[in-house]
Amino acid sequence: MTCAVIVGAGPAGIRAAQTLVAHGLRPVLLDEAARAGGQIYRRPPAHFERPAEKLYGTEAGRARAVHAAIDGIAERIDYRPDSLVWSAQPGRLDVLDAASGSTRAVAYDRVIVATGATDRILPVPGWTLPGVYGLGGAQVALKFQGCAIGGRVVFMGSGPLLYLVAYQYAKAGAEVVAVLDTAALSDQVAALPRMLGQPATLAKGLFYVAWLRAHGVALHGGVRPVRVMGDERVDGVVFHDGTAERTLACDAVGFGHALRSETQLADLLGCRFAFAPMQRAHLPERDAAGRSSVPGVYLAGDGAGIMGADAAEWAGERAALALLQDDGVAVDAARATSLEKRLSRIGSFRRGLERAFPFPEDWAAQAPDELVVCRCENITAGDLRAVVRCTGADEMNRLKALSRVGMGRCQGRMCGAAAAELLAHAAGVPVAQVGRLRGQAPIKPIPMGLVVAPETAS
Numbered sequence: 001m002t003c004a005v006i007v008g009a010g011p012a013g014i015r016a017a018q019t020l021v022a023h024g025l026r027p028v029l030l031d032e033a034a035r036a037g038g039q040i041y042r043r044p045p046a047h048f049e050r051p052a053e054k055l056y057g058t059e060a061g062r063a064r065a066v067h068a069a070i071d072g073i074a075e076r077i078d079y080r081p082d083s084l085v086w087s088a089q090p091g092r093l094d095v096l097d098a099a100s101g102s103t104r105a106v107a108y109d110r111v112i113v114a115t116g117a118t119d120r121i122l123p124v125p126g127w128t129l130p131g132v133y134g135l136g137g138a139q140v141a142l143k144f145q146g147c148a149i150g151g152r153v154v155f156m157g158s159g160p161l162l163y164l165v166a167y168q169y170a171k172a173g174a175e176v177v178a179v180l181d182t183a184a185l186s187d188q189v190a191a192l193p194r195m196l197g198q199p200a201t202l203a204k205g206l207f208y209v210a211w212l213r214a215h216g217v218a219l220h221g222g223v224r225p226v227r228v229m230g231d232e233r234v235d236g237v238v239f240h241d242g243t244a245e246r247t248l249a250c251d252a253v254g255f256g257h258a259l260r261s262e263t264q265l266a267d268l269l270g271c272r273f274a275f276a277p278m279q280r281a282h283l284p285e286r287d288a289a290g291r292s293s294v295p296g297v298y299l300a301g302d303g304a305g306i307m308g309a310d311a312a313e314w315a316g317e318r319a320a321l322a323l324l325q326d327d328g329v330a331v332d333a334a335r336a337t338s339l340e341k342r343l344s345r346i347g348s349f350r351r352g353l354e355r356a357f358p359f360p361e362d363w364a365a366q367a368p369d370e371l372v373v374c375r376c377e378n379i380t381a382g383d384l385r386a387v388v389r390c391t392g393a394d395e396m397n398r399l400k401a402l403s404r405v406g407m408g409r410c411q412g413r414m415c416g417a418a419a420a421e422l423l424a425h426a427a428g429v430p431v432a433q434v435g436r437l438r439g440q441a442p443i444k445p446i447p448m449g450l451v452v453a454p455e456t457a458s
């Protein structure tokens with residue numbers, strides 16, 4: 001029997017596992033989190049008792065369905081929570097077991113990589129102060145631990161998550177001082193025709209905005225974040241509203257500019273990448289069914305391009321069907337085609353979202369020299385510009401070698417997008433041209449005293 005491994009127990013990985021089980025396979029499902037559900041349907045610790053409606057709001061029904069899907073196949077898969085895949089090579093994944101602190105190799109014939117996304121961070125002066133969180137991080141605190149990042153919070157950046165998290169915080173009782181969006185109302189209006197294709201999702205977005213407004217939360221569009229203020233920790237935010245600089249007092253900031261795909265495993269597995277203009281990032285290539293350029297490696301969900309939770313479920317199922325088809329198993333071809341059609345339709349909506357919340361193209365030009373870009377290695381925008389000026393570097397890995405940007409704990413997962421923008425601007429080339437930081441193991445921090453399980457020591 002084929003040894004199929006899935007990395008990531010979010011909506012994509014869970015639907016993939018369910019599909020493989022339905023066709024008689026017993027996949028291994030690895031996830032670094034303690035409980036399955038992924039980012040959107042993240043489950044709190046077992047003894048927490050907040051009801052699904054409070055945790056997931058309008059998504060409570062979908063969350064229940066995804067949780068029921070994984071619970072329903074629990075006996076028929078080899079599910080390993082707390083298992084971080086920190087390295088990969090053809091046919092083998094290296095997995096850190098959080099409980100024992102030991103690492104072991106997991107062999108596979110076919111692997112579905114469904115590793116999701118994280119916040120895309122465009123630093124602003126002061127972003128390293130205690131009290132500043134990524135938007136996703138702010139939401140994780142609320143969903144997983146039922147706590148807020150502060151009592152008076154400003155949310156800043158852009159993207160649909162901005163309004164959703166602000167809404168969730170306000171509903172949970174935090175004072176949301178303001179939402180500062182770098183996108184302007186005119187962007188959202190221009191995006192409307194494309195977004196009408198998914199009326200329910202559009203309606204949810206409009207509802208969050210209307211609710212925030214109705215509850216007295218100040219919403220500012222078309223802003224430019226200037227700096228986060230504070231000595232020991234955050235005590236305010238300065239932004240430019242198009243005519244003048246304004247200051248808001250707060251004790252926490254949640255910020256981010258949409259999401260970035262977690263692509264390192266696909267990279268280590270040898271998948272071919274291409275620049276995706278919509279997401280301003282290099283992403284692993286995949287066909288409509290989720291096959292990567294490497295036979296036996298399949299890609300699903302936000303880890304291969306940000307498409308949202310519903311699309312992640314469909315892509316997970318479609319990738320699993322592709323795996324089965326490649327194994328010679330008969331699958332429901334009509335279902336496969338219908339999934340591909342749905343994915344293609346949602347692609348148009350995603351393009352609308354990017355239009356509604358466009359990337360702030362002037363970010364690199366505005367970034368002051370003293371702005372810390374890589375907080376692991378304390379590299380500033382000025383340091384990066386100096387490297388370009390002195391060496392003529394115009395490629396990301398060259399910039400890394402010469403400046404150490406992306407060489408620290410996060411391996412460029414937090415600073416890579418911003419560094420690429422700065423490099424492109426300083427070198428006077430399009431961001432597509434500067435390439436991407438090559439994935440390096442360990443892709444996430446692992447303990448120094450790692451114990452290698454005896455059977456995999458070689």
Ligand SMILES: Cc1cc2nc3c(=O)[nH]c(=O)nc-3n(C[C@H](O)[C@H](O)[C@H](O)COP(=O)(O)OP(=O)(O)OC[C@H]3O[C@@H](n4cnc5c(N)ncnc54)[C@H](O)[C@@H]3O)c2cc1C
Nearest residue numbers: 008010011012032038039040085116136301302308309312
């Ligand atoms: C922090 C955050 C909050 C979000 N909140 C919302 C929201 O409220 N509403 C909304 O509509 N969308 C939200 N999104 C987007 C939404 O979560 C995604 O569209 C959807 O979850 C994608 O599903 P997925 O299965 O592709 O990935 P995910 O749900 O992200 O699942 C990926 C899984 O892979 C695991 N993983 C990643 N790397 C490894 C590794 N190396 N080893 C082992 N396991 C690994 C992760 O632990 C995770 O469980 C959020 C995204 C983020 C990043």
